[in-house]
Amino acid sequence: MGSVTVYGPPISPAVSRVLACLLEKDVVFNLVNIDMSKAQHKSPDFLKIQVASPPPLLLFFPTVSILLLNLPFGQVPAFQDEHTTLFESRAICRYICDKYADRGNRSLLGRRGGGLVERAHVEQWLEAEGQSFNPPSSTLVFQLAFAPQMGLPQDPAAIVLNEGKLAKVLDVYERQLQESRFLAGDEFSLADLSHLPNSHYIRAGGKEELFTSRKHVARWWEEISMRPSWQKVVEMQRTPPA
Amino acid sequence: MGSVTVYGPPISPAVSRVLACLLEKDVVFNLVNIDMSKAQHKSPDFLKIQVASPPPLLLFFPTVSILLLNLPFGQVPAFQDEHTTLFESRAICRYICDKYADRGNRSLLGRRGGGLVERAHVEQWLEAEGQSFNPPSSTLVFQLAFAPQMGLPQDPAAIVLNEGKLAKVLDVYERQLQESRFLAGDEFSLADLSHLPNSHYIRAGGKEELFTSRKHVARWWEEISMRPSWQKVVEMQRTPPA
Known part of the structure; x- marks a missing residue:
């Protein structure tokens, strides 16, 4: 227990x-x-x-x-x-x-022994997720996934606007992911993990191209979304409440 | 050096x-x-x-x-x-x-010896700043302080909308600050510090009432803004670049 x-x-x-x-x-x-x-x-x-x-x-x-x-x-x-x-x-x-x-997983905030600098690089990209990726992606998640489920009309202007904002953020990620396997370096970290929920809904909502059109972002998404931890979460999301 | x-x-x-x-x-x-x-x-x-x-x-x-x-x-x-x-x-x-x-100051991420729980409480309110306080307050800072300086017209609708959003956040803070001297407890922390920049511009832009109309928020603002560290920053902001 x-x-x-x-x-x-x-x-x-x-x-x-x-x-x-x-x-x-x-x-x-x-x-x-x-x-x-x-x-x-x-x-x-x-x-x-x-x-x-x-x-x-x-x-x-x-x-x-x-x-x-x-x-x-x-x-x-x-x-x-x-x-x-x-x-x-x-x-x-x-x-x-x-x-x-x-x-x-002992590397989510930087590898053990990686010191403060590794943790700082994770924090840097975790903040990028919270401050730059999350605002437009949260709006898209609501518009693409939750509004239809709740019987609310979608706002096409909000979708276009935030898709454009998210594209600019993903352009930055594309350059970063050309340099390193994951956002904060060679190890999967909390910075990568934090992008899973919104990305999942945006892709399921028909906007996969935001990810697939960018070579390194596409490669990154394939790798992080196939982790057993996230696959288990997706399974839990599909299980109706008892 | x-x-x-x-x-x-x-x-x-x-x-x-x-x-x-x-x-x-x-x-x-x-x-x-x-x-x-x-x-x-x-x-x-x-x-x-x-x-x-x-x-x-x-x-x-x-x-x-x-x-x-x-x-x-x-x-x-x-x-x-x-x-x-x-x-x-x-x-x-x-x-x-x-x-x-x-x-x-050795208490900005929780007191030394305060353990992980104190740090977690600081992180919790630092995230509240980044996720709940910052979005409406950043818009207000731009509208009230930077747009006039840049010769751009203000957007009255955006001001009203974000003032309303910020008021709801400050209502939450008022309840928290009724319980504790600072957001994360009895010590000034990074969570409080992180609110200084936007709050400063919003007050200077004529919206002091958002803070003064709430008893505990007003008391909190008086205390955190009078810290020598922040007074020095305000002085640096007033110093024209060499």
């Missing part, structure tokens, strides 16, 4: 980022699915989610069945490790890598 | 974030101002800035007068520490805190 619990639906890009990280690190965890559409009306600004029904089984049954989670910005995931609760997916991933440094 | 050099104008919010961090950490550094309007036309996508003229004196004279800097996204600052070059201001700040752990 693991002490780590993730609260949120695996179809959420931020939740799936944390799941991919836990799987890379071979950390046993519980996943408690949350129907955000039911939870959010309770308190739009400072969300306290009451998990009252037995949560669905994914890896283990949580032993707690009633929990109040603070999600200040109303966004999943919430994360719990013993007495520590956290929000913000990238901060949670850093914590997992630091806390479970000796488990699973 | 310090080995650390920051390239970029101190009026840039991202540059000033790094300067505030270096000053908190008592790290001696060189600042090489860059006229971005002249540099950017050379290569809009993958900016290599040639610093050919003797850079302006700020703290020390750089010993190098010709440098090629890679700024993949065309954004300052660039940062150099011996043979390490980095971009992305928040990644640079983390590197400074890790590399110079024993200098100056």
Whole structure:
């Protein structure tokens, strides 16, 4: 029975980022699915989610069945490790890598012994993901994947605008990936991992060409998306909640 | 003579974030101002800035007068520490805190001995800044401070929209700052520091009320903006380039 619990639906890009990280690190965890559409009306600004029904089984049954989670910005995931609760997916991933440094993939924040400079290069590209890649790609994920599912009309102008913005970011990545196998060097890192969720939905939404038209980005995507950790996350996304 | 050099104008919010961090950490550094309007036309996508003229004196004279800097996204600052070059201001700040752990303020990433959980709480609110506070506040900084300076018309709709978005973020902060003196706990941290640049311009641009109308946000802003490190950065911003 693991002490780590993730609260949120695996179809959420931020939740799936944390799941991919836990799987890379071979950390046993519980996943408690949350129907955000039911939870959010309770308190739009400072969300306290009451998990009252037995949560669905994914890896283990949580032993707690009633929990109040603070999600200040109303966004999943919430994360719990013993007495520590956290929000913000990238901060949670850093914590997992630091806390479970000796488990699973030991290079996600730079190789052991790689020193501060390797970690800094990972942080640099993780920030590039958060600041440059995420804004246009999040809009595309919503427009291409979630709006149709929610029965909302797509906004063609927003799609064109953000496709253009994302193309410029991927042009930068193409140059970087011509120099190195992964964004931060020769090892798969948290910087690469953090791109998986949005990229997955953008490709599934019919915009594969953003990736396939760039030789090195295409090669990079093939490699990172075939990792067993991410394949497992995709499988979890396809599994309907119990 | 310090080995650390920051390239970029101190009026840039991202540059000033790094300067505030270096000053908190008592790290001696060189600042090489860059006229971005002249540099950017050379290569809009993958900016290599040639610093050919003797850079302006700020703290020390750089010993190098010709440098090629890679700024993949065309954004300052660039940062150099011996043979390490980095971009992305928040990644640079983390590197400074890790590399110079024993200098100056030792609590910016959680107190020494505070362990991984304290660092995780700082990371959590640093991500909140980057993901929730920065997008609307960056737009406001451009509209309120830089557009008028550049002779560009302001976009009143964008101001109203982003003021509303920022107000919701500050409502979350108000609740958090009712619980703790600073965002991540009882100590000033990188999470607080990272809010200084945009907040400064938004207040100077006539939107102080976003901060003063919220009791705990107002108290927090008074405390973090009066720190000698930030006062020094504001002084550097007012000093015309040599």
